[in-house]
Amino acid sequence: MKEVKPPKRPLAYYYGIVLLIIILFNIIGTPLMMREQVTEVRYSTFMKAIENQKIDEVQIEDNRIVFTEKDKNKVYETGIVEDPDLTQRLYDSGARFSKEIENTMSPLLSGLLSILLPLVIFIALGQYMSRKLTQQMGGKNALSFGMGKSNAKLYVQSTKGIRFSDVAGEDEAKENLAEIVDYLHDPDKYTEVGATMPRGVLLVGPPGTGKTMLAKAVAGESGVPFFSISGSEFVEMFVGMGASKVRDLFKQAKEKAPCIVFIDEIDAIGKKRNGNISGNDEREQTLNQLLTEMDGFDDNTGVIILAATNQPDSLDPALTRPGRFDRRVPVELPDLAGREAILKVHAKKIKMEGKIDFHAIARMASGASGAELANIINEAALRAVRNGRNAVIQEDLEESIEVVIAGYQKKNTVLSEHEKQVVAYHETGHALVAAMQSHSAPVQKITIIPRTSGALGYTMQVDQGDKYLLSKEEIENKIATFTGGRAAEEVVFGEITTGAANDIEQATKLARAMITRYGMSDQFDMVALETVNNQYLGGDTSLVCSADTQKEIDRRVVELVKQQHEKARKILEENREKLDQLAKVLYENETITGDEFMEILDEGSDGE
Numbered sequence: 001m002k003e004v005k006p007p008k009r010p011l012a013y014y015y016g017i018v019l020l021i022i023i024l025f026n027i028i029g030t031p032l033m034m035r036e037q038v039t040e041v042r043y044s045t046f047m048k049a050i051e052n053q054k055i056d057e058v059q060i061e062d063n064r065i066v067f068t069e070k071d072k073n074k075v076y077e078t079g080i081v082e083d084p085d086l087t088q089r090l091y092d093s094g095a096r097f098s099k100e101i102e103n104t105m106s107p108l109l110s111g112l113l114s115i116l117l118p119l120v121i122f123i124a125l126g127q128y129m130s131r132k133l134t135q136q137m138g139g140k141n142a143l144s145f146g147m148g149k150s151n152a153k154l155y156v157q158s159t160k161g162i163r164f165s166d167v168a169g170e171d172e173a174k175e176n177l178a179e180i181v182d183y184l185h186d187p188d189k190y191t192e193v194g195a196t197m198p199r200g201v202l203l204v205g206p207p208g209t210g211k212t213m214l215a216k217a218v219a220g221e222s223g224v225p226f227f228s229i230s231g232s233e234f235v236e237m238f239v240g241m242g243a244s245k246v247r248d249l250f251k252q253a254k255e256k257a258p259c260i261v262f263i264d265e266i267d268a269i270g271k272k273r274n275g276n277i278s279g280n281d282e283r284e285q286t287l288n289q290l291l292t293e294m295d296g297f298d299d300n301t302g303v304i305i306l307a308a309t310n311q312p313d314s315l316d317p318a319l320t321r322p323g324r325f326d327r328r329v330p331v332e333l334p335d336l337a338g339r340e341a342i343l344k345v346h347a348k349k350i351k352m353e354g355k356i357d358f359h360a361i362a363r364m365a366s367g368a369s370g371a372e373l374a375n376i377i378n379e380a381a382l383r384a385v386r387n388g389r390n391a392v393i394q395e396d397l398e399e400s401i402e403v404v405i406a407g408y409q410k411k412n413t414v415l416s417e418h419e420k421q422v423v424a425y426h427e428t429g430h431a432l433v434a435a436m437q438s439h440s441a442p443v444q445k446i447t448i449i450p451r452t453s454g455a456l457g458y459t460m461q462v463d464q465g466d467k468y469l470l471s472k473e474e475i476e477n478k479i480a481t482f483t484g485g486r487a488a489e490e491v492v493f494g495e496i497t498t499g500a501a502n503d504i505e506q507a508t509k510l511a512r513a514m515i516t517r518y519g520m521s522d523q524f525d526m527v528a529l530e531t532v533n534n535q536y537l538g539g540d541t542s543l544v545c546s547a548d549t550q551k552e553i554d555r556r557v558v559e560l561v562k563q564q565h566e567k568a569r570k571i572l573e574e575n576r577e578k579l580d581q582l583a584k585v586l587y588e589n590e591t592i593t594g595d596e597f598m599e600i601l602d603e604g605s606d607g608e
């Protein structure tokens, strides 16, 4: 809901009017002659004009004489010359003349104006800029002089009737939150026993897994108001503003209780305070205010605070201690069944045709978040429209997964014949190595159509189900599969290309994790040499070992990758005929499915 504010005439409007009046006053007060184009003439010309009685009006100023001639519209000026009887002669010629008075305005008024005018302009400008800024920041009071004083702002949001049934998968999270819904329906049941509800619930998980949706669903199920604000909205330009917003938010929430307050991205304000002098004062004050507010309300007031974050480890311990956000609900990436359910929920909104195999789509989209799955469905609908159909078919969904994973097909990339051959062999290499190792998942699809992501082709491997554990051998086989592309180039062309950059990165990551985190090397046994920093955001790691050990780790990683690369090459050399055969089919068709691939593979081995 938008901010509700009484309509107010902008202050700049009044300043504008004052300014206009001053300018008008100035213009009217100015002598007529000063407003027109003035021509400079010799003093002798002026004297002649007096003699000939042509002068109409004269104004004598401090440093010049300004005059007009009769029957002429022009204004002349001339310098001052020592001329004692000028006045007499002018009088005789019948000209009207006067000596200029210091200023057209009284000295007091003009002095006052010269001070006030810049001030007025300055203030008006300031007001204008603040208004501009406020508009850019989405209607929040930012620089206005009412700083620190909060406008009556409403944070209530419509939940548009979002229910738990709209959030697919995430059953554990829903179960956890159902208790809160129950409490909001019937608080007495809980107070009777003496139980208190947690004040704060922290929803923790990677981006796009439905944390916001879940919070809205809790409000929707309980039929209570939903207050929503993002952590980053608290962090303002001025110290104290964020804290005032927190106060404001809770004041409103308490008035509307029972209700849900949802703080998205709470890590923006809730980061660990590290006691640095150079710390962010504003953030700290905001956090302190939040802690105070959470302590401030009595148990069972009916205000439940839900917060979302994808960096739970970076939160200040004061925020996660009992009595504040004491309950943590993990909202993880969906598993296979979850993905299928999410796809089905979103598919309800679009028109479909024929038999749609959601299970297959869910299998292809391994590792995708709820938001990405929603996007896949939408991309499929867009593709259907693009192709002039009025319903989505299975092919649209399959293609849109590739779009989400690898980007759109790049129609105008022209590979040379040789390049295309290399790519075909490279991708076949991956697939063949994967298929030949018993533990590797079968290939779903191989294509050598360039994508906007820069990939010239890729091999889509598909797990049969979700895998929660990987054995050492399985990881080794994965590394071998990653090296399979490059190995094929070596075996067939005896040359190597840049096409393996991504494979190299992934193989190295796996090999390193085996040694530093999974304890899969003889030498280091079960010692952690690396810690994961951001579980939900990319999972970057930092080393926790001595420099000597680092050297040893590096050596081991190289050894491990080399070993698997060697293995991949051997597999390909032993299956050279099939490699050629498969690469040829791929080169000609540009895409082959997993089934076609296995068919070719099997038919060869049957004959031998």
Ligand code: ADP
Pocket: 166, 167, 168, 169, 170, 206, 207, 208, 209, 210, 211, 212, 213, 214, 308, 342, 345, 369, 370, 371, 372, 374
């Ligand atoms: P988060 O807050 O975790 O970053 P959101 O709740 O904003 O993620 O989810 C973004 C979008 O992704 C939602 O609007 C919804 O369309 C889709 N989505 C994510 N998770 C789910 C889910 N479990 N079920 C259905 N849709 C989901």
Ligand code: ZN
Pocket: 426, 430, 485, 486, 499, 500, 503
């Ligand atoms: Zn590759």
